Amino acid sequence: DGGITQSPKYLFRKEGQNVTLSCEQNLNHDAMYWYRQDPGQGLRLIYYSQIVNDFQKGDIAEGYSVSREKKESFPLTVTSAQKNPTAFYLCASSTSQNRGSDYGYTFGSGTRLTVV
Amino acid sequence: DQQVKQNSPSLSVQEGRISILNCDYTNSMFDYFLWYKKYPAEGPTFLISISSIKDKNEDGRFTVFLNKSAKHLSLHIVPSQPGDSAVYFCAASSNTGNQFYFGTGTSLTVIP
Numbered sequence: 001d002g003g004i005t006q007s008p009k010y011l012f013r014k015e016g017q018n019v020t021l022s023c024e025q026n027l028n029h030d031a032m033y034w035y036r037q038d039p040g041q042g043l044r045l046i047y048y049s050q051i052v053n054d055f056q057k058g059d060i061a062e063g064y065s066v067s068r069e070k071k072e073s074f075p076l077t078v079t080s081a082q083k084n085p086t087a088f089y090l091c092a093s094s095t096s097q098n099r100g101s102d103y104g105y106t107f108g109s110g111t112r113l114t115v116v
Numbered sequence: 117d118q119q120v121k122q123n124s125p126s127l128s129v130q131e132g133r134i135s136i137l138n139c140d141y142t143n144s145m146f147d148y149f150l151w152y153k154k155y156p157a158e159g160p161t162f163l164i165s166i167s168s169i170k171d172k173n174e175d176g177r178f179t180v181f182l183n184k185s186a187k188h189l190s191l192h193i194v195p196s197q198p199g200d201s202a203v204y205f206c207a208a209s210s211n212t213g214n215q216f217y218f219g220t221g222t223s224l225t226v227i228p
Binding site: 004006009033035040041042043045048058088090092104105106107108109110112 | 122125150152157158159160161162165205207215216218219220221
C-alpha cells in the first residue's frame with residue numbers, strides 16, 4: 001500500500017543536540033511538507049519542497065533544516081538553534097501540479113519530539 | 117496573519133444530531149478547500165473537499181458548503197456519531213499557491 005511514513009513516533013532530545021526526523025513516501029508525490037502542531041495553534045508550515053534538490057522556507061523555518069536528495073525522502077533536522085522544539089511534527093506529501101480528485105495532502109502519522 | 121480561521125476551538129453535540137463546523141478565510145484567491153479529521157497523536161486524514169466552482173459537496177454523512185461572497189465554508193455532519201469525535205481542520209489553497217493554509221482546528225465531541 002502506498003503511504004507516507006514518519007519515524008520515530010516518539011523522540012527525546014537533550015537541549016543543545018540536533019535531531020533528525022525521518023519522512024518517506026512511496027506515493028510518487030512531487031511535493032513534500034513539514035508542519036509543526038502546538039496546542040491551540042493549528043498546523044504551521046516549516047519547510048516544503050516541490051522537486052528534488054529544491055526546498056523553500058515556510059512560516060517558521062528558523063532553527064530547522066531540510067534536504068531533498070531523493071523524491072521519496074524529506075528529512076527534517078531540528079537544530080539546537082530552535083528555541084522551543086518540543087512539539088508534534090507532521091510530514092505531508094502531495095501531487096503539486098495536478099488538481100485532480102486526489103489533490104490535497106497525505107499526512108504521515110507524526111513524530112512527537114520532547115526536549116529534556 | 118492567519119488566512120484561514122476556525123473561530124470555535126471546540127464543539128459538543130449529542131449523538132444523532134447535526135454537527136456544524138465553520139471556517140472563514142481572508143484570501144479571495146483561495147479556490148480549493150479541504151477538511152481534515154485528526155485524532156490525538158495521529159496525522160490528519162482527508163475528509164472532504166470542495167472547489168470554488170461548486171457551493172456544495174456531499175459524501176455520505178458529510179457535506180461541505182462554500183459561500184464565496186462571505187469567504188466562509190462549513191462542514192455538516194449528519195447524523196453525528198461518537199466516532200466523529202476528533203479535531204477538524206479546514207485548509208485552503210489558491211491555483212497559484214504552493215501550499216495549503218490550515219485553520220487552528222475545532223475539537224468536536226459527540227456525546228453518546
